[in-house]
Amino acid sequence: MTRPVRPLRADAARNRELLLAAAEDEFVERGVSASVADIARRAGVAKGTVFRHFATKEELIAAIVGGHLAALTAVARRLLDSADPGAALLEFLTVAADTRQQHDLTFLQTVSDGDSTVIEIRDQLYASIGALVDRARAAGAIRPDITGMDVVLLVCAPVHVAGNLPDPAPDLWRRYLAIIFDGLRPEGASPLPRPAPSWP
Template sequence: MLGMDTIAKMTERSTCRISFVPTPVRSLRSDAARNRESLLAAAEAEFAEHGLETSVADIARRAGVAKGTVFRHFATKEELIAAVVARYLMTLSDVARRLSDSAEPGAALLEFLTMAADQRQQRDLTLVMSASAEDLHVVQLRDQLHADVGSLVDRARDCGAVRQDITGTDVFLLMCAPVHAVVYLSDPPPDLWRRYLAIIFDGLRPEGAHPLPQPAPNWS
């Protein structure tokens, strides 16, 4: 029969062993989070450079992981595409919300549009966004971004920084326009889109504004 001292020592040893279990679990979770972020960054770069023809193997190679690691995080390529778009939309929403309490709403709106165009110039995800247009999570995030942009526009309009007939939907639809304005040039300067952003933003200002020929579209 085991004595009480022996049982106490065994219990103490067992407790010590158990107390170390959470550490590797946390480490594994951190590794998984880092791998997922690396995969999303690699996928975004590959899709922007090579379009939807990019293979999962190419993405894994760029991220420095095995192909199987990709499928441990994303069951299908379509799921990975949706995750890339979701990450992009959340980044823009975060910026819009950060600027929403700016003391200068007009400058805040211009800063947001500059950041959005710069992001698009660096990583054109037009085809990827079209491919994930029906994904429920992407739709929800797109609607959230639309609302966040609308809040910026409302504040800018209320303080007279943009014309009274401009809506959040107008500005949301113009976000990509500065970059797309130069796509037909064979070798445009990297920052040429800034010229067209300035032209667009001047068109939003109330000075010298003329009535618009059509009402703003509804967002649905």
């Protein structure tokens, strides 16, 4: 069951956005042990303001993660109207990798794994990715044995691969995304050794 969402006044909405941005910066710098007091100080609000918006630190983390997942879901849904399904899938993967390069929140996602709202938004994202893949496959832009879950698992790969270097160029991930996307194309494809996994 999702939490009810009540509309916020303009000032309250502004404070919430300030808190989310400050909290993300604080967590990136200090890890999940960052204190609510430090987050409030960075956002320029009172500590009580944090708790008026988020009852716990875990709820704050879930809001950060959920916000990023929701933004990617909006991108995927917009691209479902594209006239070129292959280009749409590549654009989504590019946006997703660029977002991960700028906001690598893997450590926060682990904390929010059990949050019902995050799970719901994540499932919506995966369904939207699946729809993009279905369209690209039907158009012959990608090989016929590629599934939505294959692409979900590949979303993080370009940035992760580039991150194995001690000081990679900021856009090095684009090289590996190009290699990955070429591997999704039907030209020269050989049979895959195992079936695609499904999400548990």
